[in-house]
Amino acid sequence: MNQVVINDTTLRDGEQAAGVAFNLEEKIAIAKFLDAIGVPEIEIGIAAMGAAEQQAIATIVDLNLQAHLLGWNRAVISDIQASIACGLKRVHISIPVSAIQIGAKFQGNWQLVLQKLQDSLNFALDQGLFVSVGGEDSSRADEQFLLDTVLAAQEWGASRFRFCDTVGILDPFTTHDKVKKLVTSLSIPVEMHTHNDFGLATANALAGIKAGALSVNTTVNGLGERAGNAALEEVVMALKHLSKIDLGIDTRRLLEISQLVATASGYNLPPWKAIVGENTFAHESGIHAHGVMQNPHTYEPFAPEEIGQERRLVVGKHSGRHLLSNVLQQHGIILNSEETQSVLNAVRQESTQKKRSLTTQELLSLVGVKQ
Ligand SMILES: CC(C)(COP(=O)(O)OP(=O)(O)OC[C@H]1O[C@@H](n2cnc3c(N)ncnc32)[C@H](O)[C@@H]1OP(=O)(O)O)[C@@H](O)C(=O)NCCC(=O)NCCS
Numbered sequence: 001m002n003q004v005v006i007n008d009t010t011l012r013d014g015e016q017a018a019g020v021a022f023n024l025e026e027k028i029a030i031a032k033f034l035d036a037i038g039v040p041e042i043e044i045g046i047a048a049m050g051a052a053e054q055q056a057i058a059t060i061v062d063l064n065l066q067a068h069l070l071g072w073n074r075a076v077i078s079d080i081q082a083s084i085a086c087g088l089k090r091v092h093i094s095i096p097v098s099a100i101q102i103g104a105k106f107q108g109n110w111q112l113v114l115q116k117l118q119d120s121l122n123f124a125l126d127q128g129l130f131v132s133v134g135g136e137d138s139s140r141a142d143e144q145f146l147l148d149t150v151l152a153a154q155e156w157g158a159s160r161f162r163f164c165d166t167v168g169i170l171d172p173f174t175t176h177d178k179v180k181k182l183v184t185s186l187s188i189p190v191e192m193h194t195h196n197d198f199g200l201a202t203a204n205a206l207a208g209i210k211a212g213a214l215s216v217n218t219t220v221n222g223l224g225e226r227a228g229n230a231a232l233e234e235v236v237m238a239l240k241h242l243s244k245i246d247l248g249i250d251t252r253r254l255l256e257i258s259q260l261v262a263t264a265s266g267y268n269l270p271p272w273k274a275i276v277g278e279n280t281f282a283h284e285s286g287i288h289a290h291g292v293m294q295n296p297h298t299y300e301p302f303a304p305e306e307i308g309q310e311r312r313l314v315v316g317k318h319s320g321r322h323l324l325s326n327v328l329q330q331h332g333i334i335l336n337s338e339e340t341q342s343v344l345n346a347v348r349q350e351s352t353q354k355k356r357s358l359t360t361q362e363l364l365s366l367v368g369v370k371q
């Protein structure tokens with residue numbers, strides 16, 4: 001399989017998450033971080049939004065990062081002019097392609113939509129730009145209309161087509177079918193853009209790649225419109241471990257970039273968030289902790305260090321004697337079987353009362369040790 005390219009859109013679709021607004025410093029920090037860990041392409045914003053966004057885009061362009069930088073545009077020439085004024089050499093032009101979208105936005109006038117695409121594409125190409133074309137709501141579009149539209153875009157000079165599951169209504173099987181049909185009919189690469197409304201964004205991105213898509217949009221932490229997008233950390237790690245495609249991203253910094261984006265977005269992640277959640281390498285349950293203490297692979301899909309995370313063994317309601325004895329031994333406390341069981345009973349009670357696992361201090365207090 002050819003190399004798959006991550007085109008991260010944390011700074012565009014990620015920031016479209018309701019209530020999220022990055023400031024200039026945060027945008028710069030996120031762009032630099034994505035570049036530093038080896039993300040090869042970054043969608044950095046929408047110049048048509050106005051002066052502040054244009055300043056952010058131009059500032060990021062001036063950083064001279066290794067990554068290719070892309071600006072998002074409607075099929076509107078003034079949008080593209082604004083992108084060019086920011087110094088962008090790559091533009092993405094989006095048009096709606098489903099009946100529902102064209103109906104709501106252009107009174108069903110699909111000829112007008114195609115004309116706008118052709119005009120804006122020609123304009124961008126005349127300026128010597130790399131042009132990616134996006135089909136908004138590709139997943140709900142009539143398949144023949146979608147194919148004809150993309151073939152036209154290819155003919156007019158587009159360098160890539162973005163297949164958007166805009167409202168996240170596909171499953172991996174349907175995604176595979178739809179993307180395969182496009183890939184086999186096109187000579188330009190297809191890019192996946194999947195939303196998480198049914199929790200399938202990452203699975204659908206992988207299905208599209210399996211069907212031959214060569215590029216994939218991600219956002220850090222899956223940040224984005226409504227339920228968000230395919231998460232960078234999930235796509236990178238799933239491709240590496242499940243599809244055996246190593247994208248050369250420095251995965252050891254995925255936790256760090258997740259924390260940077262979480263802080264900048266103002267939203268904490270649930271502890272069980274795949275890959276980067278606080279609990280992804282925490283073990284409390286007796287059977288799991290016992291297994292992990294013998295061999296971490298029993299309950300970990302990969303080593304925590306691989307994403308800059310640490311393993312934690314915590315004592316709580318579901319813990320068993322092996323974990324409890326192990327933790328106490330680390331503090332020089334050796335209990336007999338009866339004593340261990342009695343401390344375990346007390347742990348269960350206190351943990352239920354507190355509705356959380358216990359700190360080491362709390363555990364030692366239960367055993368009667370003053371520290
Ligand atoms: C782009 C933006 C500057 C336009 O602002 P606006 O002029 O106030 O217009 P609105 O957002 O209210 O309406 C969208 C307009 O774009 C048109 N439009 C929507 N998608 C389009 C497309 N792909 N190509 C061309 N025109 C499009 C709509 O028909 C509507 O046109 P009208 O003003 O002539 O009726 C503003 O929406 C914005 O800042 N958007 C950034 C975030 C965003 O919307 N992202 C979603 C990406 S799908």
Ligand SMILES: O=C(O)CC[C@@](O)(CC(=O)O)C(=O)O
Pocket residue numbers: 013016092093094095133134135136137162164165166167193195225
């Ligand atoms: O780039 C495109 O062509 C469309 C991307 C988009 O993010 C648009 C949106 O809803 O904000 C989508 O999901 O369709």
